[in-house]
Amino acid sequence: MKQTPKALVSLFVAIAFALPASAEKRPSHLDMARAAIETDIIPHIDAFKAAAHALPDAVENVCTSGSADARQALNKKFADAVVAYAGIDYLRFGPMAEKGRREQISFWPDPRGFVGRQLRLMLLDKNEKILAPGMLAKQSAAIQGLPALEILITDKDKPLGPGEAVQYRCKLAQAIAANLVRLADEVADGWEKPSGWKDKMLNPGPDNDTYRSAEESAVEVVKALLVGISLTADLQLKPQVDTKIRLTPPYQKAGLQKAFYGASVKSLNQLYNTLHLEAYLKPDLAWMKGWAVGTWRTIRSIDGAGGRAADAHRPDTPEVREVFDRMNGFRNIISNRLSVAAGLTVGFNELDGD
Amino acid sequence: MAIDRRSLLLGTLAFVGSARIGASFASEAQHDVAYVATARRGGDDYCVVLLRADGSIIREIPLSARGHDAAYHRASGRVVVFARRPGNFGVAFELGRNTPPVIFTASEGRHYYGHGSFSRDGRLLYASENDVAGRRGVIGIYDVDRSYKKIGEHPSYGIDPHEITLLADGRTIAVGNGGIDTVPDAWRAKLNIDTMQPSLAFVDAESGKLVAQHLMHGDLKSLSIRHLAQDKSGLIWFGGQWQGGPSETPQIVGSAGLDRDIKLVDAPGGGKDLRGYIGAMAVSKDGRYIAASAPKAGQVLYVDTETGKVAGRSTLKDVCGVSSDGEHDFAASSGFGVIRYETAEARVLNEHELQNIAFDNHLRRIS
Numbered sequence: 001m002k003q004t005p006k007a008l009v010s011l012f013v014a015i016a017f018a019l020p021a022s023a024e025k026r027p028s029h030l031d032m033a034r035a036a037i038e039t040d041i042i043p044h045i046d047a048f049k050a051a052a053h054a055l056p057d058a059v060e061n062v063c064t065s066g067s068a069d070a071r072q073a074l075n076k077k078f079a080d081a082v083v084a085y086a087g088i089d090y091l092r093f094g095p096m097a098e099k100g101r102r103e104q105i106s107f108w109p110d111p112r113g114f115v116g117r118q119l120r121l122m123l124l125d126k127n128e129k130i131l132a133p134g135m136l137a138k139q140s141a142a143i144q145g146l147p148a149l150e151i152l153i154t155d156k157d158k159p160l161g162p163g164e165a166v167q168y169r170c171k172l173a174q175a176i177a178a179n180l181v182r183l184a185d186e187v188a189d190g191w192e193k194p195s196g197w198k199d200k201m202l203n204p205g206p207d208n209d210t211y212r213s214a215e216e217s218a219v220e221v222v223k224a225l226l227v228g229i230s231l232t233a234d235l236q237l238k239p240q241v242d243t244k245i246r247l248t249p250p251y252q253k254a255g256l257q258k259a260f261y262g263a264s265v266k267s268l269n270q271l272y273n274t275l276h277l278e279a280y281l282k283p284d285l286a287w288m289k290g291w292a293v294g295t296w297r298t299i300r301s302i303d304g305a306g307g308r309a310a311d312a313h314r315p316d317t318p319e320v321r322e323v324f325d326r327m328n329g330f331r332n333i334i335s336n337r338l339s340v341a342a343g344l345t346v347g348f349n350e351l352d353g354d
Numbered sequence: 355m356a357i358d359r360r361s362l363l364l365g366t367l368a369f370v371g372s373a374r375i376g377a378s379f380a381s382e383a384q385h386d387v388a389y390v391a392t393a394r395r396g397g398d399d400y401c402v403v404l405l406r407a408d409g410s411i412i413r414e415i416p417l418s419a420r421g422h423d424a425a426y427h428r429a430s431g432r433v434v435v436f437a438r439r440p441g442n443f444g445v446a447f448e449l450g451r452n453t454p455p456v457i458f459t460a461s462e463g464r465h466y467y468g469h470g471s472f473s474r475d476g477r478l479l480y481a482s483e484n485d486v487a488g489r490r491g492v493i494g495i496y497d498v499d500r501s502y503k504k505i506g507e508h509p510s511y512g513i514d515p516h517e518i519t520l521l522a523d524g525r526t527i528a529v530g531n532g533g534i535d536t537v538p539d540a541w542r543a544k545l546n547i548d549t550m551q552p553s554l555a556f557v558d559a560e561s562g563k564l565v566a567q568h569l570m571h572g573d574l575k576s577l578s579i580r581h582l583a584q585d586k587s588g589l590i591w592f593g594g595q596w597q598g599g600p601s602e603t604p605q606i607v608g609s610a611g612l613d614r615d616i617k618l619v620d621a622p623g624g625g626k627d628l629r630g631y632i633g634a635m636a637v638s639k640d641g642r643y644i645a646a647s648a649p650k651a652g653q654v655l656y657v658d659t660e661t662g663k664v665a666g667r668s669t670l671k672d673v674c675g676v677s678s679d680g681e682h683d684f685a686a687s688s689g690f691g692v693i694r695y696e697t698a699e700a701r702v703l704n705e706h707e708l709q710n711i712a713f714d715n716h717l718r719r720i721s
Binding site: 093098099100103104106109110114141142176209210234235238239245246247257262328329332333345347348349350353354 | 366385394397420422438439468489510516535537539540541542543545547548549580598599600601627631633649650671672673688689690710713714715720
């Protein structure tokens with residue numbers, strides 16, 4: 001029988017899964033942390049930084065010309081920034097956690113509607129002082145970042161442009177764009193500068209005030225992965241499963257809900273693959289590797305808005321409920337099995353206390 | 355999250371099943387139960403465990419979702435276990451009596467924060483609750499004899515009331531207002547970190563009036579006050595959780611009184627060494643020592659309340675539950691199933707490890 005290339009790939013995958021997991025090279029804990037930082041975290045942060053830097057000019061072009069092309073370009077640049085941010089949304093430690101930067105970049109979820117309310121007040125007040133460089137950083141986190149900019153650029157009743165009536169809106173949009181550049185720069189610098197967070201994680205030891213061992217550095221990354229899976233399941237999928245929950249999806253006004261979900265799970269999948277936790281599994285648990293591949297395939301087969309992902313690899317489209325359940329189960333497997341096998345014990349209380 | 359009534363009932367049935375053991379359970383419970391804790395069994399099954407003094411399990415009671423802390427009334431043997439934030443169930447049972455448990459739920463638009471306290475006579479139960487739409491904390495008041503029917507509310511004088519405890523005077527409730535706004539629809543997402551206003555409030559249990567309040571200002575404005583314990587002199591000791599940047603972490607354990615301002619413990623290494631996070635507080639039976647667990651750091655900090663200085667510091671991975679043991683010693687439980695007994699000078703007396711169980715945040719002394 002002649003084998004098609006697709007069938008050969010399947011066969012290869014099947015053989016690969018049949019091999020004992022221990023055949024893989026086991027990365028050290030420091031290697032895990034290094035790979036995660038250098039392969040996933042910093043490239044994603046740099047991508048966000050680049051996307052943020054493109055915003056001020058794009059906003060200015062719309063405010064100067066008001067042309068359809070400029071609007072289209074701004075929408076594209078905004079989508080790029082949202083997608084890039086989705087790739088680092090799981091980073092709730094280090095420079096992102098300092099000075100409330102994460103909330104300032106992306107104030108979501110927003111079940112109380114703070115962003116819209118605060119923005120309305122600002123637009124009524126038209127206070128020029130807060131538009132001065134650096135002043136927006138002293139205002140509420142809700143109006144400092146991407147969700148506030150989203151409202152301004154998607155408002156069809158008062159679109160940004162050169163007109164007098166929207167002059168303050170334009171200035172505010174430019175201030176928000178500049179603020180996003182500042183935040184992205186601070187996060188990137190916080191990670192990448194000498195003695196920054198990257199160095200801190202990759203040089204653990206008794207004198208390190210945060211990471212005393214390589215295990216602690218690697219556990220930090222595993223915790224971030226678990227947090228990311230929880231956030232995606234609880235905030236993006238659960239409202240679709242439980243209709244009693246009223247929570248506006250991320251960046252829905254700009255039509256980016258699917259893009260946000262896709263970028264979130266793609267980034268988490270990459271981080272998971274980078275860690276190579278399965279290399280530590282004993283042969284009798286090697287099946288988990290195949291199960292994990294299937295789970296990621298399932299997670300990435302939906303678009304996060306009730307439909308099928310454009311790049312889905314599962315032949316059928318799973319129900320959101322199934323994806324939600326598998327994400328929760330997967331989180332438990334990572335926490336209780338895979339990380340334990342790799343000598344990375346993530347405590348029940350330290351992970352999610354109260 | 356709305357409670358799953360079906361699974362809650364299944365949990366209840368399981369509890370009743372265990373109670374059917376009858377007199378032996380009653381007598382055993384009366385004499386042997388030393389601690390109550392919530393826990394996770396296996397991957398995702400939650401339960402209440404009744405433990406002997408040596409840490410071995412007497413009974414395990416399934417819960418439909420993750421529990422948090424227990425309130426205990428010594429004279430009546432009543433115990434109430436609360437759902438973890440933002441859950442909305444309470445499970446009440448009586449040690450030493452062969453009666454089925456009472457399940458009650460938070461009223462419409464409210465959820466529990468996982469903590470509560472009985473009135474001195476045991477007739478009332480107070481619970482820390484979130485008035486979600488009102489964006490304020492409340493102290494729910496429940497009539498114990500009417501199957502824990504809710505009969506009223508007091509304001510907590512802040513957002514996010516976490517641990518509440520009736521003080522030794524029997525008429526004042528101390529409230530740790532965490533200050534963090536959350537809405538169950540957004541699960542546990544923190545919505546107001548930049549504007550949070552934590553406080554330690556003292557509320558008159560009968561009238562609901564504010565007796566005193568310590569607001570966190572300046573460098574402490576991001577210190578979420580969450581867990582409390584009262585020492586023999588009447589001071590309230592609190593353990594906070596730092597919501598600001600890690601590099602700015604202040605000391606996170608301190609004390610205050612109704613008429614005494616906040617004073618922070620000068621712990622070597624500061625709050626940063628404790629990873630900015632205290633998970634539980636306890637006082638020794640003699641009232642002299644305070645224990646503050648720091649699960650992210652894997653440490654328990656012991657403070658001598660007579661001197662206000664650190665008496666000892668022990669390390670135990672993922673430790674969180676702390677409770678008194680004997681007159682001036684402590685028991686500490688971990689997410690890896692360990693119960694350790696140690697002195698306030700951090701000298702280990704004994705240690706016991708249970709398999710396939712993860713102790714949750716709190717360990718409540720019963721006997």
